[in-house]
Amino acid sequence: MFGWLISSPSLGLLFLVILFPVFWALFTSVHDYTLIAPNFDTFNGLDNYMKAAGDPEFRHTLRLTAFFVAAVVILEFALGFLIALMLHTVERFKSVYYAILLCPLLMNPVIVGLIWRMFLHPSLGIVNYLLSLVGIEPVNWLGSTKVALWTLVMVDIWHQVSFMIVLLLAGLSALPREPYEAARVDGASIFRSFWHITLPLMWPVIAVTLLIRLIFAVKTYDLIYIMTRGGPGVATDLVSYFIYRTAFVSLNIGEASAMSAILLAVILGLTAWLHRYMRSLT
């Protein structure tokens, strides 16, 4: 009882800033609520959900987001784990490496987008200039439907990979030393001890890292907004940016809320599945 009493202020605060908006959005999603007529006069049941689910543009953005998330999470994890393993064995200048690696992570995504937009300017940017020095033709980074999404994946990796590194490194340094010593005495190679000791021991950390990154990746919005606006064509139209447009350009808050609810359900389902799958591995 006393425990509840003590924690009630923070619980109340959590309710206000997290649960209330969620319920408000769910409530809005079953009404015809637009910013032009902001009222709950018309209850329209699942209309907004049906409309969203039947909208080919919305479905396209969901598919594209799934691809984008898979690409950034897998690539960032692979790269991040590799760098974390390398850094783990480093003895000197560790803090210097940390400082350098953390720089991108500390930057605001909007700034990251603007900087890269400048770097990637096809004729006036530094990236194509450097490529031209080694004889590579100018790359159409953001203006080609085939390249633009990968450009965003690359920028996202640049921005977010340190997040993976830091979390995985923390996990690595918390591992016990004894199993490794025993393995060395038994003559196990580095790869074998990685495969049979490091990986199994790291699973919980890896699971959490992947989960957090996945959830954040689904919400990617700032980079798209700054760098491509969903274009060229519909090549980079991620779901968060689409929902934003439905809410603030079309002013259709009801339908945007329904889309958000669908997205929330997808993320929750995915999280639960991944969580259980990772559990089963350990």
Add this chain to the structure above:
Amino acid sequence: MLKKWMLAATLVTGLSGPAFAETVNLLMEGVPDTEYVKTLLPEFKQATGIDVNLEVVNYAEMHTKLVPQLVAPTGSYSAIVVDFYWVGEFTKAGWLQPLDERIKADNFDTSVYVPKMIDLVGRVDGTTYMLPFYNYAMGLLYRKDLLADEKNKADFKAKYGFDLDVPKTWDEYLKQVEFFTKDGINGVVNQGLRPDPIAMEWSNYLFANGGEYHDDNWKPTLNTEAGVKAVEQYATNVNKFGPVGSASFSFDEAFNVMAQGKAYSYITYNFFRAGIDDASKSAVVGKVEIMPVPGTEAGKGGSLNGAWGWAIPKSSPNPDAAWTFLKWVESPEIAKKRALQGGSPTRSDVFDDPDVNAKYPYAKALKEMLLTSHNFPVFTYTPQLVEVLGRELSLAVAGEKKAPDALAAIEAEMSELAKKDGKLK
């Protein structure tokens, strides 16, 4: 602990002091015309004792920042600037205060405004909601030094059989685009980014081909010969005669290509005419001129009109002070001072002012651009139409949709929006 309390107390007393002086809060876009207003604010403070707090943001942030403030019973902005394509939405939602009574009470003369301006960002269905602030009709920036070059003249004549000169028609211009794509220079640079850069620029292509968005009954007229030609020409200009990547350029990136001397021409907002002569941004000072986008025949313009208006939102915390500011900023002398810094006028008296014309010889071209320009469809769902245009045009430029298919998709969604708004029966 005590220290903290003392600090808090000092802060509170310190902050509450200036709150008593009247302040007009404004949200404006970071464009040259806003800068001109900024330089004159001390004069306003001197004349009225009212402070002005300017919040200047990027265009993309404006709509998102405005809407929550306009919906609120009392917002934080005393007065706002309204882009022409929000006009339908803002007035339909009832977010703006009618200004007619204030105009009448103060005998403010609105007859000096160019009628096209009042239609676009002044009056809606007989009620005045805004005072036109500045116009940004689009024009054709072109390199006059390249046109004057003797070798170019001879080569052009040999290739096309007529003289190289300032283009009189749209077809002449397209030939020049093709001709000047050589020697590391592009014939044209486009702003192909979704949604408004491409939608606004392409509108000029539509008008230049003699097309319009809709007929008198709001039935879309895009999937026509003119519309298809406009889309195909736009895609060709981006993909064949433009620099790599212009399909993703916003106007600042496209302007930089022009300003670095890497393109012969660029169809863009009139305020870049002043920017191209700014030596800190441009390598082609004195070599570029602006003209109305040429049309199907000489004398017919293909420019897209555009403008911003001053308005007082219903949610304004201090509408009286806001009106004082509007009256001041749109008074003949302040409007003239803004124009003398390079601002683009909306009032005929400023357009015809001898001092303005002496300082900016291209003021005449700007006026002609405005007079021969075409208006974009203004209704409640204009922002959505721009979004649809951006998506479909971008798909067409990327080669993922044929021009007639893209136009058919735009027409379908445009009809639906116009029906929803009661414009199309």
